[in-house]
Amino acid sequence: MSLKITVSKSTPPTIKLAGRLDTNTAPDLDLELDKVLAAGGIKRLVFECAELDYLSSAGIRCFIRARKAVEPAGGKVALLHPKPAVRKVLEIVKAMPGGIFTSTVELDAYLDDIQRQVRDES
Numbered sequence: 001m002s003l004k005i006t007v008s009k010s011t012p013p014t015i016k017l018a019g020r021l022d023t024n025t026a027p028d029l030d031l032e033l034d035k036v037l038a039a040g041g042i043k044r045l046v047f048e049c050a051e052l053d054y055l056s057s058a059g060i061r062c063f064i065r066a067r068k069a070v071e072p073a074g075g076k077v078a079l080l081h082p083k084p085a086v087r088k089v090l091e092i093v094k095a096m097p098g099g100i101f102t103s104t105v106e107l108d109a110y111l112d113d114i115q116r117q118v119r120d121e122s
Contacts, residue, residue, distance in 0.1 A: 004051075005032050012044030018051035021059030023108070029062045037066075043075040050081035054115060055089045057107045085115035 003025035006016040013036050021029060036045065045066055067077045082090060089111050 003028055005029055007032055007036060009036075012046050013039075013042060014046040014048055016048040016051070018053075020054040020056075021052060021062065022054060022056040023058040026056075026058035026062050029059070030065070033062060033066055037069050042070055043073070045070050045075070045077045047077070047079045048081065049079050049083070049086055052082065052086050054112075055086045056111060060089070060093055084121075085118040088114055088118045 002019050003021055004016075004018040005028060006018075008014040008016070015029075015032065015036065017029070019025070036042070047063065047066075063077065063079065070077050079090065092111070092114060
């Protein structure tokens with residue numbers, strides 16, 4: 001599965017994600033994010049995640065990169081409407097800010113398992 005990225009240059013800029021945000025698709029989001037951030041002066045940035053089915057550590061790094069670009073100047077980054085499996089991954093990462101994994105491969109395997117479990121519960 002791939003990732004569909006739709007950028008709305010509204011105020012605030014909104015990046016709509018559909019599909020999988022993983023190692024293979026994160027570079028595509030990085031390119032779009034570079035274009036959005038190049039405008040400068042962004043105080044708010046929104047990621048619409050209602051159609052995002054999967055999130056790996058590479059995708060999380062994209063969100064962190066956005067925060068590092070926007071928040072030092074007092075801005076905010078928001079993730080809207082994540083599905084339960086994606087929300088669970090975000091909650092896990094928030095609960096373990098330092099991480100307890102020896103590699104991103106190990107983290108991705110763990111996140112994949114968690115998302116599979118959450119989807120099976122639904």
